[in-house]
Amino acid sequence: MSSKLTMHVNVDDFLPATEEEKRYMVQMRPSSTFFKDGMKRLLHNRVATVSLIIIIVITLSSIFIPMFWPYSYDKMLGVNPGKPVDSSFNNLAPFTYGKTELKHIEAGEKVFPHVFGTDSAGRDYFIRVVYGTRISLAVGFFASIIVLIIGMTVGSIAGYCGGKVDLIIMRIVDIIYSLPDMLMVILLASVLKLTLGPALAGTALEKIGSNIISLFIVFGVLYWVSMSRLIRGQILSLREQEYVLASQAAGAKGSWIIRKHLLPNCISVVIISTALQIPNAIFTESYLSFLGLGVNAPMPSLGSLASDALNGLSSYPFRLVIPALVISLIVLSLNLFGDGLRDAFDPKLRT
Amino acid sequence: MSSKTLKYILKRILLAIVTVWVVITVTFFVMHAVPGGPFMGEKAISAAAQAALEAKYGLDKPLLQQYFTYLKDIVTRFDFGPSLKQRGRMVIDIIADGMKTSARLGVVAACLAAVIGIPLGAVAALRRNKLIDKIIMVVTTAFVSMPSFIMGSLLLVVFAIRLAWLPANGSTAEGLILPIITLALYPMAYITRLTRSSMLDVLGQDYIRTAKAKGVSGVKIIFGHALKNSLIPVITYFGPMLAYIVTGSLVVEQIFAVPGIGRAFVSSITNRDYPMVMGTTIVLAVLIVVMNLVSDILYKVVDPRINLE
Numbered sequence: 001m002s003s004k005l006t007m008h009v010n011v012d013d014f015l016p017a018t019e020e021e022k023r024y025m026v027q028m029r030p031s032s033t034f035f036k037d038g039m040k041r042l043l044h045n046r047v048a049t050v051s052l053i054i055i056i057v058i059t060l061s062s063i064f065i066p067m068f069w070p071y072s073y074d075k076m077l078g079v080n081p082g083k084p085v086d087s088s089f090n091n092l093a094p095f096t097y098g099k100t101e102l103k104h105i106e107a108g109e110k111v112f113p114h115v116f117g118t119d120s121a122g123r124d125y126f127i128r129v130v131y132g133t134r135i136s137l138a139v140g141f142f143a144s145i146i147v148l149i150i151g152m153t154v155g156s157i158a159g160y161c162g163g164k165v166d167l168i169i170m171r172i173v174d175i176i177y178s179l180p181d182m183l184m185v186i187l188l189a190s191v192l193k194l195t196l197g198p199a200l201a202g203t204a205l206e207k208i209g210s211n212i213i214s215l216f217i218v219f220g221v222l223y224w225v226s227m228s229r230l231i232r233g234q235i236l237s238l239r240e241q242e243y244v245l246a247s248q249a250a251g252a253k254g255s256w257i258i259r260k261h262l263l264p265n266c267i268s269v270v271i272i273s274t275a276l277q278i279p280n281a282i283f284t285e286s287y288l289s290f291l292g293l294g295v296n297a298p299m300p301s302l303g304s305l306a307s308d309a310l311n312g313l314s315s316y317p318f319r320l321v322i323p324a325l326v327i328s329l330i331v332l333s334l335n336l337f338g339d340g341l342r343d344a345f346d347p348k349l350r351t
Numbered sequence: 352m353s354s355k356t357l358k359y360i361l362k363r364i365l366l367a368i369v370t371v372w373v374v375i376t377v378t379f380f381v382m383h384a385v386p387g388g389p390f391m392g393e394k395a396i397s398a399a400a401q402a403a404l405e406a407k408y409g410l411d412k413p414l415l416q417q418y419f420t421y422l423k424d425i426v427t428r429f430d431f432g433p434s435l436k437q438r439g440r441m442v443i444d445i446i447a448d449g450m451k452t453s454a455r456l457g458v459v460a461a462c463l464a465a466v467i468g469i470p471l472g473a474v475a476a477l478r479r480n481k482l483i484d485k486i487i488m489v490v491t492t493a494f495v496s497m498p499s500f501i502m503g504s505l506l507l508v509v510f511a512i513r514l515a516w517l518p519a520n521g522s523t524a525e526g527l528i529l530p531i532i533t534l535a536l537y538p539m540a541y542i543t544r545l546t547r548s549s550m551l552d553v554l555g556q557d558y559i560r561t562a563k564a565k566g567v568s569g570v571k572i573i574f575g576h577a578l579k580n581s582l583i584p585v586i587t588y589f590g591p592m593l594a595y596i597v598t599g600s601l602v603v604e605q606i607f608a609v610p611g612i613g614r615a616f617v618s619s620i621t622n623r624d625y626p627m628v629m630g631t632t633i634v635l636a637v638l639i640v641v642m643n644l645v646s647d648i649l650y651k652v653v654d655p656r657i658n659l660e
Contacts, residue, residue: 180594335495
């Protein structure tokens with residue numbers, strides 16, 4: 001650039017670029033996006049990566065192991081139609097067999113081992129733990145999705161509309177937020193269990209069980225508030241941005257602005273708090289199962305397995321320890337992964 | 352106290368009152384929505400006897416009238432009506448009975464959590480990234496991610512059954528040791544982590560650097576300057592801690608057979624003793640709401656800079 005004040009065009013500025021100058025313009029590596037940056041930070045976090053691997057392994061095995069495992073979670077091995085009940089299958093220690101199975105083994109046949117033994121009703125305990133893990137994970141996942149949808153809708157409406165709508169919604173949120181959640185959960189779960197049972201009979205939902213449905217309802221009623229607070233706060237600050245004004249000036253409607261401009265911009269906050277909601281839901285489910293308000297028998301969940309194990313605690317402590325370990329492992333890795341996600345995608349949120 | 356703080360406190364008290372009212376209302380209508388009424392499931396009783404029972408407990412009146420009577424009795428006399436299953440006893444008496452044991456359990460657990468958690472957190476912050484800090488963080492992370500019923504059952508297996516050091520039954524004073532430890536571990540771990548992070552925050556402040564520059568000794572910096580300020584966030588945890596202890600005691604009392612309010616609550620749910628369920632829910636909810644209120648106000652008074660809303 002010429003620093004002289006002159007009307008003449010500097011011819012040097014219009015020379016073709018030299019090879020060296022061209023090299024400056026070459027893109028050495030693809031430009032990074034927000035998502036790529038975050039993933040890179042996440043994978044650098046060793047704790048979060050290990051947690052993610054643990055979660056994936058547990059999830060995949062809870063989905064696929066029941067497909068090829070020769071026993072099912074509700075089959076009482078000692079009970080066969082047309083034959084007297086064989087109690088030798090009840091309360092087997094790990095890697096031991098019932099009477100008929102021992103005969104098969106003597107005859108040279110192969111019998112699939114009971115890795116964790118059987119429970120007091122003669123059901124293979126390993127598959128019950130796997131199935132319980134599946135139920136607990138599914139409950140945690142779907143409960144978080146419900147919380148996400150309700151919280152996101154209400155929060156974005158409150159944040160975008162502002163004024164009276166916001167005031168009323170936020171007062172309701174305040175009250176629900178200050179309710180003692182666990183007591184309300186127990187109360188609602190115990191009542192819904194009684195009311196929902198007959199109402200669901202014969203519908204497609206019956207198979208899921210009234211208790212899980214009531215758990216979802218409880219989550220939908222009580223736990224959306226912190227999510228909606230979070231999203232409202234995000235939207236309040238995003239609403240003042242210029243691109244929203246530009247969109248309004250171009251004639252965009254409220255729902256369009258919420259969906260196209262505001263929500264995508266708080267998506268990382270949403271994903272992080274959803275990820276942290278899952279262990280919370282698993283925790284609550286296991287707690288309720290322990291009090292007898294969880295999944296319907298014979299379906300197992302990790303909480304109900306632990307609770308059932310209390311009866312034979314002195315003789316079979318491993319039946320408590322195994323589901324206990326699995327719950328703790330899931331909750332711990334989800335929490336650590338959620339923390340890693342937060343650090344990677346939203347360093348501002350770090351507390 | 353500034354007028355802004357006063358306004359905040361008034362608003363907070365109002366919210367607490369509304370919350371308690373919502374709890375009472377929700378509890379009442381939810382319990383009365385149960386199909387079949389409280390006398391279902393008992394031995395088949397004649398229609399006349401059923402009507403007599405309903406008249407005795409005022410269940411024959413319109414629902415709204417029952418609701419206002421219930422509300423009035425609670426507000427004016429703390430009266431939750433008679434228990435349906437423990438004949439001849441009032442709900443409030445059963446709650447008061449159970450509360451004696453549970454309060455001892457809860458208070459000792461809370462004190463234990465604070466007394467161990469705060470120094471542990473301070474030590475971890477002062478020895479940041481040293482071995483002791485890492486050990487403390489790993490152990491507390493493990494405690495925080497273990498549900499209380501699992502912790503309780505594991506302690507029961509190890510100390511009461513395998514080692515037989517302590518009794519498994521919580522009805523004696525000695526038997527309360529394991530339940531107390533079970534209840535204290537989670538809040539203790541939480542307080543440790545909270546103290547550590549707020550201590551680290553405070554240690555990075557300018558006035559600590561000033562004190563160091565003036566040549567104040569390390570011990571005096573910690574006890575005179577840092578600890579006091581780093582305890583402020585811990586105050587906010589008192590409310591949630593109580594809520595945790597109350598809900599935790601429901602399962603812990605179940606595991607160790609402690610004759611407290613938590614066990615009475617759980618058995619009243621399975622027995623369908625509706626007045627008992629309602630009464631206990633309301634009393635525990637009031638306890639939690641009041642404790643949250645106190646810790647929020649305390650927080651605001653101790654540190655007026657904090658903008659809570």
